Amino acid sequence: MKMIRLPLLILCMGALLLPTLAAQSTPAPTPTVADALSGGTHSNTWIDTTTGHRVVRLTPEPYSNDLYFTANAFTSDGLMIYGVLHQTGGKFDGGSTLYALNLSTLQSRQLVAQNTNSVVVARKSAMVYFTKPLDTRLYSVNADTGVIAKIGNLPPRADTQSLNADETLLVGTSTDVEPPVHQIDASKLKPTQVRAPWMELRLADQVPMTLFTVNVQTGKVNPILHSTDWLSHPQFSPTDPTLLMYCHEGPWQKVDRIWTIRADGSDNKLIHQRTVNGEIAGHEFWDADGITIWYDLQIPRGQNFYLASYNTTNGARRWYSLDRDMYSLHYAVTPSHLFMAGDGAGENSIARSKNARWIELFVPVLSVVPTEIDQTKLVQSGVLTATHLVSLSMQDYKLLEPNVRFSPDHKLVLFNGDMFGPSHVYAVEVAKATDVAPSTTTPAPAAGQ
Numbered sequence: 001m002k003m004i005r006l007p008l009l010i011l012c013m014g015a016l017l018l019p020t021l022a023a024q025s026t027p028a029p030t031p032t033v034a035d036a037l038s039g040g041t042h043s044n045t046w047i048d049t050t051t052g053h054r055v056v057r058l059t060p061e062p063y064s065n066d067l068y069f070t071a072n073a074f075t076s077d078g079l080m081i082y083g084v085l086h087q088t089g090g091k092f093d094g095g096s097t098l099y100a101l102n103l104s105t106l107q108s109r110q111l112v113a114q115n116t117n118s119v120v121v122a123r124k125s126a127m128v129y130f131t132k133p134l135d136t137r138l139y140s141v142n143a144d145t146g147v148i149a150k151i152g153n154l155p156p157r158a159d160t161q162s163l164n165a166d167e168t169l170l171v172g173t174s175t176d177v178e179p180p181v182h183q184i185d186a187s188k189l190k191p192t193q194v195r196a197p198w199m200e201l202r203l204a205d206q207v208p209m210t211l212f213t214v215n216v217q218t219g220k221v222n223p224i225l226h227s228t229d230w231l232s233h234p235q236f237s238p239t240d241p242t243l244l245m246y247c248h249e250g251p252w253q254k255v256d257r258i259w260t261i262r263a264d265g266s267d268n269k270l271i272h273q274r275t276v277n278g279e280i281a282g283h284e285f286w287d288a289d290g291i292t293i294w295y296d297l298q299i300p301r302g303q304n305f306y307l308a309s310y311n312t313t314n315g316a317r318r319w320y321s322l323d324r325d326m327y328s329l330h331y332a333v334t335p336s337h338l339f340m341a342g343d344g345a346g347e348n349s350i351a352r353s354k355n356a357r358w359i360e361l362f363v364p365v366l367s368v369v370p371t372e373i374d375q376t377k378l379v380q381s382g383v384l385t386a387t388h389l390v391s392l393s394m395q396d397y398k399l400l401e402p403n404v405r406f407s408p409d410h411k412l413v414l415f416n417g418d419m420f421g422p423s424h425v426y427a428v429e430v431a432k433a434t435d436v437a438p439s440t441t442t443p444a445p446a447a448g449q
Helices: 195-205
Strands: 045-047 054-057 079-088 091-102 107-121 127-132 135-142 148-153 158-163 169-175 209-215 221-227 231-236 243-248 258-262 280-286 292-298 305-311 317-322 331-333 340-342 358-366 380-391 412-417 424-429
Touching: 079 107, 091 127, 107 158, 127 158, 158 231, 169 231, 169 243, 209 231, 231 280, 243 280, 258 280, 258 292, 292 331, 317 358, 340 380, 358 412, 380 424
Parallel strands: 317 380
Antiparallel strands: 045 054, 054 424, 079 091, 091 107, 107 127, 127 135, 135 148, 158 169, 169 209, 209 221, 231 243, 243 258, 280 292, 292 305, 305 317, 331 340, 340 358, 358 380, 412 424
């Protein structure tokens, strides 16, 4: 999970209204999802008056956050794994305690009390893998039983980020030497420049790194790629246990970012080659089919925006264009591709959007093309049409990115929100609540406010 520095969602336009905070004289009972999504009056559910969609606060703990948008968050029986920022002496210390949420009852329980990093959730079992700060050991916890076990030792300065489809291998990256420390005076930079100088310097350092797998049964670490490129964001295909994607990190306009490789280190392949000055591609993630890669494409940077896909089996490409004010930092796609979601962007985002502070629901529409065109060799074009789900005019995009994902039944879009103070995980119903009059109920302040 990532607390991030770059902006997230909404802009207040005209009469856009969000429910305001109201104090509760007595604690309200914990609702079930069924209650919350059937027009219940619990103070942690409301209908967004600007969109007509019902919103639910899922996590009760202040400073709780969903996992990063590329990571699976649900165990095989539907438990949602999330984190609550860990504090020592009243100060956040860079990790999270782990919790499990039952989406059917909205009951949560603590899973790991210690400070954790590098959380990976299995799709087909109840296993959750994690590391601890300043600890080279890899651990697992069974989300059903709560049993914690040590798996083995990782290399120094390593983390793990993804589990393969047959749940035998984790993939991670490690830096082979301690990277140089660069001092940057952020007070002299604009908000959009804070990360840029550091990323430029880190890219130029050419620190030796290793991409590796680790056997979850034996703990054996197997290096599969050594490089002085900045390796990051490794993600196993959700269906092919031998295929994974990773990126060359850095300022996007200076790197050919998206790559695939086999778990044995073979077939290392570039997925998107830049061809235009200033072109960028990034925030890549796997489709549920395990063969399609989706990514944010801009040609050039900050001017023309696409949600692009690449089929790793036949090379087919699709580029869905979207307007500047529809731009999102991150996207999610349903398995059917009927719907997509985005988490919007603040005014200081790369898109310089003026009205993008929304959780968006997208419908992809392919352009009509002659049937004789070979779609595996030419890009198939299309557009995204957008429907606002939640206004995020009060979101602090500089501190927290919403990181959208769909619930397992695809009826909800989940996101991180700090609209009312400390962050929580929220869900908005995809279907519009047209059968229920707009509620006057306001969300309750988070505990500790």
